[in-house]
Structures are given as structure tokens and as C-alpha cells.
Amino acid sequence: MIKITMFSAAETVPGQGVGSAYRELVNLLQKKFPKELDLQFNTLKKTDISHYHTINFKYFLSTFLPKRGRKLGYVHFIPETLEDSIKLPRPIKNMFYWYVMTFYKRMDHLVVVNPTFIDKLVDLGVKRERVTYIPNFVAKETFYPMTAEEKLDVRNKLEIPQDAFVILGVGQVQERKGIWDFIALAEANPNWHFIWAGGFSFGAMTAGYEELKKVVDNPPANLHFPGIVDRSLMNDYYNAADVFLLPSFTELFPMSALEAFSTGTPTVLRDIELYRAILDGYYVPADGVRGCKKLCNNFQKMKHFQQSYLKKRWQHLIVIQKRMSLKFGWTSMRNKNKRGNPCHVVI
The missing domain is CATH 3.40.50.2000 (Glycogen Phosphorylase B;)
Structure with a gap:
């Protein structure tokens, strides 16, 4: 089994889309791949993939520790999308924006939920080949039309x-x-x-x-x-x-x-x-x-x-x-995935 450690505090603050997207992904992986993937949560145990969903400082520090495997980060926002969301004094805001991009650059690969942000990340210093677009999705069992x-x-x-x-x-x-x-x-x-x-x-x-x-x-x-x-x-x-x-x-x-x-x-x-x-x-x-x-x-x-x-x-x-597939570039991972590389997880 491939060990994946999910790092997320998205559900600690209610009413955020980040938390919803995180929960959908976890539910999908647990439901569809219980034998292929071993999910762990917010732990520093040895893992094959560290999957970062929020940019908490303790998660940033964990990127410097050994046995983190491949570091994969989800980009749910970039500095410009935080404008008109939260108000911070300019010096603190500038420091926070610097931290956001420093966190992203610690990743081996980034996933964006909108393709238009690939160019924006490149402009901010991220290498294009290290960014992949994967759209968000919802489970039809949770959201469905009523009679x-x-x-x-x-x-x-x-x-x-x-x-x-x-x-x-x-x-x-x-x-x-x-x-x-x-x-x-x-x-x-x-x-x-x-x-x-x-x-x-x-x-x-x-x-x-x-x-x-x-x-x-x-x-x-x-x-x-x-x-x-x-x-x-x-x-x-x-x-x-x-x-x-x-x-x-x-x-x-x-x-x-x-x-x-x-x-x-x-x-x-x-x-x-x-x-x-x-x-x-x-x-x-x-x-x-x-x-x-x-x-x-x-x-x-x-x-x-x-x-x-x-x-x-x-x-x-x-x-x-049908388009909602998750494509992870696990090129440095041990070759246990029978589907090949990258792994395609299809809803």
C-alpha cells in the first residue's frame, strides 16, 4: 500500500470551501482505494507522500524533516485571492504573502484547482512543470436533486x-x-x-x-x-x-x-x-x-x-x-501501483 499523510487544518474553521474540497477528496480516496492507499492524518510517521492542504506553520516546519516522501501541495489560494478577504496591516500582509509562496516552493509538486492560476504561480517563481491542474468535485450522493x-x-x-x-x-x-x-x-x-x-x-x-x-x-x-x-x-x-x-x-x-x-x-x-x-x-x-x-x-x-x-x-x-480525475506524479515512488505512473483516480 502507498502511505499518504494528509496535512490539513481546513475543517477547524467552519464554512470554508477548502474544508469541503478536502473532505470530498478524503472520502473519495477512502471509498475507492481502501486497499491501495493507506491514509494517515497530521502525523510525522514515515510516509510515501506528504499531502499538504493548508499552510499552517507547523506543517511548513514538517517539510524539513526526514521521511516525508514526496511533498504535494494543494493551492487553494494565492496572494491576490486574499485581497478583500481578510484585512491585515501592510507589513504583516506582505510577510504573510511571502510565507504563502515560500510554503508552495517547498513542495515537490503543486496542484491547482483552476488552470488560470498556473501562469500566475509561474510569475511568482514556481516552475511550470511542477504544477498540475485538477478540478474540484462533489459527490452526487451528498448533493442531489430532490423530488x-x-x-x-x-x-x-x-x-x-x-x-x-x-x-x-x-x-x-x-x-x-x-x-x-x-x-x-x-x-x-x-x-x-x-x-x-x-x-x-x-x-x-x-x-x-x-x-x-x-x-x-x-x-x-x-x-x-x-x-x-x-x-x-x-x-x-x-x-x-x-x-x-x-x-x-x-x-x-x-x-x-x-x-x-x-x-x-x-x-x-x-x-x-x-x-x-x-x-x-x-x-x-x-x-x-x-x-x-x-x-x-x-x-x-x-x-x-x-x-x-x-x-x-x-x-x-x-x-x-467524468473529468474529475486526480493525477499524481509519483515518479520517485516505489513501483507498487499496478495502474502505472502517474496514478489515475477516477470517480
């Missing part, structure tokens, strides 16, 4: 009016997520029902915390903030919604969009470049409050448009699941 009757029950459970047109947003409450546009859309459309599932995962360090906290504590009557929702309950929220809206200004590969895809919920994303590289043609792009309002009007009033869109989205779900 019409089940959706009615879910709305009752969540205390959502049955006749309401529901727009769902998911993610941390922070400016980078486009939360102000979501709030403005709610204020401009009092007849629609808005839900933002997520909270302040980083507390007062969150960019724009003071102003956003005021709205969260006293939102418009048609806007509900349930806070950080346990992932096991998120399938209910996606199925209760008529539209999933993510107005983020910057992302890598949002797990929430994949979760919405998997439930068959029509998805509107801000029209930004990085989505085009991974999801082009399979979501509805929009710009600003006006663009989002126009598209939501379409979903509310044009049922035939919604149904044809859902059919296309379901076809995309099948395609994207």
Missing part, C-alpha cells in the same frame, strides 16, 4: 414560504464574495426571498467586517442570514432555492457552484475570466446588480427557459464528473 414533494417539505422545515421565489447565496460573508451586490439585489427586489448561507469564518479579520456585521444583524425583511450551515444540511438549501447566485469578484474553483450543479439548481455567476476556463457554457454569467436582476427575472417568469437550462446543466454534471 417536488421533498422540496416542499424542505421549505417547510426551513420556514420558507412555498410560493416564494428564492435566491440562494453561499460562502463566507466577505466583500470578495460580492456580498454587497447580493444585499443590494435584495433591497431592490422586496418580493423575492434571499438567503445567504455562510458567516464570518475569520471574525473581525474579515475585510469590511464592521459594515457587513451591521447588515447581518439587521438585514432587509426579505434577506435571511442563517449563519454557517453544516455541510450535511446544505443539500436542503440548494433544493429549496429557485436560483443559486454567486456574485464573487474572485475565486479559484468554488465548491458551492459545483454543489449547485449537482442539485440541478440554476446557477448565476459573475462574468469573470477564471470561470470561463473551467465552466464556460454551463452557467449563466451576469454583471452587477442590474444583470443579476434581469437573469433572476428570466428564471422566475420563463419556466420553459428554466427547464431547458436544467436539462443542459444535468448533462454537464455527467460530463464534469
Whole structure:
């Protein structure tokens, strides 16, 4: 068996996409390869592969220890994606950004979840041949479309009016997520029902915390903030919604969009470049409050448009699941993998 040590603190801070992506990967490997892979967690025992998912300082120190095997790092963010996420004094921010890249450069190989970030990493000093693109994925057993009757029950459970047109947003409450546009859309459309599932995962360090906290504590009557929702309950929220809206200004590969895809919920994303590289043609792009309002009007009033869109989205779900393979370059590993090198783990 190949020994893999997972280094991660992603699930210690709730409400993060990094934690969701990590859990999906661990579940997949444990389910599909129980005899081929021996997973260990946050241990310094001898291993064949050290797989780093978060950049905690103690994990950085572990990269200098012996018996770490091949060091593989997941890139869930780069310095530019942290802008408008957390606020730090400039000297501390510059030091932290330096640390992020120093951590990545300690790896033998990096995995990015969006191909557009390969060039950005190269510009930051990482060798291109040491970076591989592998998309995020979700398990269809966890996120799935409910029947019409089940959706009615879910709305009752969540205390959502049955006749309401529901727009769902998911993610941390922070400016980078486009939360102000979501709030403005709610204020401009009092007849629609808005839900933002997520909270302040980083507390007062969150960019724009003071102003956003005021709205969260006293939102418009048609806007509900349930806070950080346990992932096991998120399938209910996606199925209760008529539209999933993510107005983020910057992302890598949002797990929430994949979760919405998997439930068959029509998805509107801000029209930004990085989505085009991974999801082009399979979501509805929009710009600003006006663009989002126009598209939501379409979903509310044009049922035939919604149904044809859902059919296309379901076809995309099948395609994207087939693409979700994990390719690890284990060239220096002992040759025990009967599938050859690199190892292909297919959902």
C-alpha cells in the first residue's frame, strides 16, 4: 500500500470551501482505494507522500524533516485571492504573502484547482512543470436533486414560504464574495426571498467586517442570514432555492457552484475570466446588480427557459464528473501501483 499523510487544518474553521474540497477528496480516496492507499492524518510517521492542504506553520516546519516522501501541495489560494478577504496591516500582509509562496516552493509538486492560476504561480517563481491542474468535485450522493414533494417539505422545515421565489447565496460573508451586490439585489427586489448561507469564518479579520456585521444583524425583511450551515444540511438549501447566485469578484474553483450543479439548481455567476476556463457554457454569467436582476427575472417568469437550462446543466454534471480525475506524479515512488505512473483516480 502507498502511505499518504494528509496535512490539513481546513475543517477547524467552519464554512470554508477548502474544508469541503478536502473532505470530498478524503472520502473519495477512502471509498475507492481502501486497499491501495493507506491514509494517515497530521502525523510525522514515515510516509510515501506528504499531502499538504493548508499552510499552517507547523506543517511548513514538517517539510524539513526526514521521511516525508514526496511533498504535494494543494493551492487553494494565492496572494491576490486574499485581497478583500481578510484585512491585515501592510507589513504583516506582505510577510504573510511571502510565507504563502515560500510554503508552495517547498513542495515537490503543486496542484491547482483552476488552470488560470498556473501562469500566475509561474510569475511568482514556481516552475511550470511542477504544477498540475485538477478540478474540484462533489459527490452526487451528498448533493442531489430532490423530488417536488421533498422540496416542499424542505421549505417547510426551513420556514420558507412555498410560493416564494428564492435566491440562494453561499460562502463566507466577505466583500470578495460580492456580498454587497447580493444585499443590494435584495433591497431592490422586496418580493423575492434571499438567503445567504455562510458567516464570518475569520471574525473581525474579515475585510469590511464592521459594515457587513451591521447588515447581518439587521438585514432587509426579505434577506435571511442563517449563519454557517453544516455541510450535511446544505443539500436542503440548494433544493429549496429557485436560483443559486454567486456574485464573487474572485475565486479559484468554488465548491458551492459545483454543489449547485449537482442539485440541478440554476446557477448565476459573475462574468469573470477564471470561470470561463473551467465552466464556460454551463452557467449563466451576469454583471452587477442590474444583470443579476434581469437573469433572476428570466428564471422566475420563463419556466420553459428554466427547464431547458436544467436539462443542459444535468448533462454537464455527467460530463464534469467524468473529468474529475486526480493525477499524481509519483515518479520517485516505489513501483507498487499496478495502474502505472502517474496514478489515475477516477470517480
